[in-house]
Amino acid sequence: MSAKLIDGKKVASELKEQIREDVDNWVNAGNRRPFLKVLQVGNDPASSTYIKAKTRVCKEVGIDTDTTHLPDTVSAKELKNVVTQFNNDDSIDGILVQLPLPSHLSSHDVIESIDHRKDVDGFHPMNVGRLTLDQPTFKSCTPAGIFELFKYYSIPTKGKHAVVVGASNIVGTPMSIMLSRENSSGKATTTICHKFTKDITAHTISADILVVAAGQPNLIKAEMVKEGAVVIDVGINRVADETSDKGYKLAGDCDFESLKDKVSWITPVPGGVGPMTVAMLMKNTLLAAKKSIYPD
Missing domain, CATH: 3.40.50.10860 (Leucine Dehydrogenase, chain A, domain 1)
Structure with a gap:
């Protein structure tokens, strides 16, 4: 099996174009x-x-x-x-x-x-609480961007076993919440792993969807995932590279080379999740201007 590449740069470009059109329409309607x-x-x-x-x-x-x-x-x-x-x-x-x-x-x-x-990052306790209760809210930009990728590539989450590695308030925790919630189009059975999890492989090997945001380069190897899994690599790490003019290269939390011939879909680093995060920040800012979530 050879994985299909989830091109976040391409999807973000199309999303930004749609946002630009929405902003123009908003301004042309007489709004600032x-x-x-x-x-x-x-x-x-x-x-x-x-x-x-x-x-x-x-x-x-x-x-x-x-x-x-x-x-x-x-x-x-x-x-x-x-x-x-x-x-x-x-x-x-x-x-x-x-x-x-x-x-x-x-x-x-x-x-x-x-x-x-005005919390367009989606980090405020009010917005996190509303997310947990499956209510309309500003969603943390990286998890929201990942769901846009699922939608674009028609990757289903309903009924799947999703495993999130990393429990940060910025990515891991809101991602796990969204994966399990109906209004986020998640509806997956969700497991969240962190630095205190014993034998992470015992969890990752059963994942239909694996989201990794641990901040540890090449943490996830081929033997830790099952055939045909979907892998979303949120990590972006600098690792030494003597062949680079900068002296380093960017690497994800997953060993891309060992995984690409085993999984069904995978995000590259860079060019995967990163561009989507900024695009979703733009979307949240437009929603804030329109007061779509919190009307006056």
Whole structure:
């Protein structure tokens, strides 16, 4: 068996084009352009790179955006005061606080200070709670992007055994919730594994759908999955590569080379899940502007 490639870059491109058309229609109907406010604390190079990518896609789809930079010495009180100002600014539709934050700041406290109606990342407890209850909400962008891939490639989840490796609040936990929920088009029997799980292979080997977001390069090998499984690799890791000008290459959490001849579908790294995450952020920002989820 040779796996079919799940091309997230292609799907994200088509999705962004649809969002651009929706934004144009929204503006042509007399509304202002959706506005995404990004907040960065400090100057972490990786965070700056991610913000540049998000800003570029905002421009592509016609969403206005601006980034506020705060020093990494900012206090928790000062940071929350800035977020409160954004909450009270009616010209701002979506708020994104770029993670991670400096160690003296609590990401949980900062996220909770965001107005849940502007939480386009889908991290606020209100939105996570509504997701758990299968109610309309802003969905975490990476899991939502994965479901768009399932839809595009007609990969069924209903009645399947789905295994999620990694229990983060950003990917693993919301992914497991969505896989098990009817309104998320999941309806799968779902298992979630984490660093305390004993014998991960005992779980992954039975998965019809395997989603891996563990942050450990090449964790999942061919002998850990069954023939014909669907593999979604969320990981993006830098591994040493002397042949590269940068001295490293990007690798997923799955051993792509050993898996590609055993599974039915697989996402590459890069070019798989990553582009979908940013596209879904754009979709959430448009929904926030339209007040589709939380009407006034």
